[in-house]
Structure formats: C-alpha cells, structure tokens
Amino acid sequence: MQSNGARGPVRLILAVAAVVSLAASLTACSDDSSPSDAASKAASAASRAASAATRAGDSLASATAEAGRRFDEFKSGADAKDEVKLDGSASADSDGRATVKATVSNPTSSARSYVVQVDFRDKSGNLLDTTVVTVNDVAANGSKDATARSNRALTGDVDTTVARAVRH
Template sequence: MARQRIRDTAWGFAVVVAAVAVLSGCSGNEAPSSNASKAASAAESLASQASSAVASLASEASGTLASATAEAHRRLEEIKGGVDAKSDVKLGGSTGTDADGRKTVPITVTNSTSQSRTYAVQVDFRDAGGNLLDTVVVTVDNVAAGASKDATARSNRKLTGDVTTSVARAVRY
C-alpha cells in the first residue's frame, strides 16, 4: 500500500515536471513539439528512477522483515524446556509511537505457576490489511510466582499508518 502511494506520488511529480517543462519551453527557439518530446522523455526518466527507488525500498523492507522473523524464530527455538504460555500474556489496548517513529505496545505477563519464571514473547505488528510489517521478541525476566510484570514491545524499524499487534507466541521457562 505504501509502495503504491510512493509510485503514484512519483508519477504525479513527473507529470508536473513535464507540464512545467512544456509551458516554460514555449518561449524558446525550439518548436513546441520538440519541447514536449523532451519533457515527456524527462518525465519518463523521473518515473523510472522513482519506480526503481520504490522497488529498492520494498526489497529493503522485505529483507528487514525476513531478518526479524528469522531472529524471532531462532530466539524462541533455542529455549530448552519452555512451555507455551500465550494465555499468560496480554497486550495493551493500542499501539503508540516512540520518539524514533517505532511502534510500541505495552505487555503484561502474569505468572500462573508457583515458581519465578522468565517469558519470551513474540509480538507481531500488522497493517490494516493484516500484512506482517515486523515482529519482535521481548524477554520478561524473573516474573515472581503468581505475580504480573510489565514490559514494552518496540518495532525494529519505523512503521506508519494503522498498526495492530498480536502475541504470536509466548514461551515460559
């Protein structure tokens, strides 16, 4: 969705540049059709450059997401003797945005066992269409038996627009 907006903006910019070039070229010595052709060529070049930039940004975002997903999977898989504890974890009502533009959501872990435990919680960040934007693993150490402890999940990168969060996995160990 963001890629489409960038692409549309780039095309709009290219059209404006082409129009300015045509209008400003009418007073020159060259024929208007020559100026229009040059402006169209310049607009096509700008659109091509913008499209390449969009593709590059999309590739970078995709690579960042793949890396974050792989890291989350690795961190949870290396926990030995852990048990599923998704029901012990609750996320705060809405996401916030920190000073760096990264989305945040409060986490509350309630230890339902009779011993102090540590939790690893995977939080997914999704756009309004349900597309995965980012994922993080938050470790909440030493949650006392029968007690609750708060933490904050923070996206790995800046996220814009409406972002929802969910607990993908939680492991107690």
C-alpha cells in the same frame, strides 16, 4: 507459496514492477530518441520504491529469522501465549518505532521467565515487523510489564498481536 505475512512486501514489489513497465512504455512512445521527462521521473521513482520494498522485505525477513532463533533456545518451555496481554494498539515513540506494553501473568507457584514474540501488522493484516521480548523473573502468581518495540519506524495504524510466548 508466500505466507500471509509476506503479502504486503510482495504487493509493493508487484506495484513497483507495474510502474516500471508503464515508465518503459511511456519511454517507447516518446517522439524523440530520449525518454520523456515524465517517464524518466516515473522510472526514477519506481527504482526508489523498489529499493525501499527490498529493504523492508529484508528487514522483515531478518526480524522473523531472529525471532525463530530466540524461540529455538527454549524448546522445552511451556506454551504461555494466553498468559500475555497487550495494551491495545501500538503507539509511535520519538524514533517512529511502534511500541506496545505487554503484561505477563505467571500462574505458577514459582518465578518464571518468558520469551514473547509480538507481531506488528497493518489494518489489512499484513505483517510489518516482529520482535521478541524477554521478561525475566516474573514472580509466582504475579505479573510483570515489558515494552515491545518494532525494529524500525512504522507508519499508519499498526495493530499488535502476541504471535507466541513460552514460559521457562
């Protein structure tokens, strides 16, 4: 069973499969032995889309695995998700990567460091990317800003959420 975050790439792959199927049926219905120009172009576009979907899925899987590894390093940390606030929706930097400001507030009586996972989602809630930000030496009863940046260029409206955060 796929998680909700994997629905976007899965839907794209299914759509690509439908286009490939349509292209194959158009090819089978042509009058001569060579595929029609439209079917050939559709098949070529479907192939490019499938390749892009695979790369996007691989990139998301890699980012998610890396986030898991980073959090595994801090198993003894305290849950600090409520101590992290994001500054609205993401904006694109000069490379097309989504960025969002994260503010970490340390309510303890000594300096702490934080590991924060930020998810980037489309308006339908599909996970597009995830990244982990380390915010070191947040002063006692103080706060510190950091910037979360997607691992790749993202298009369209992108929402951000704090998936998890740990204080140590």
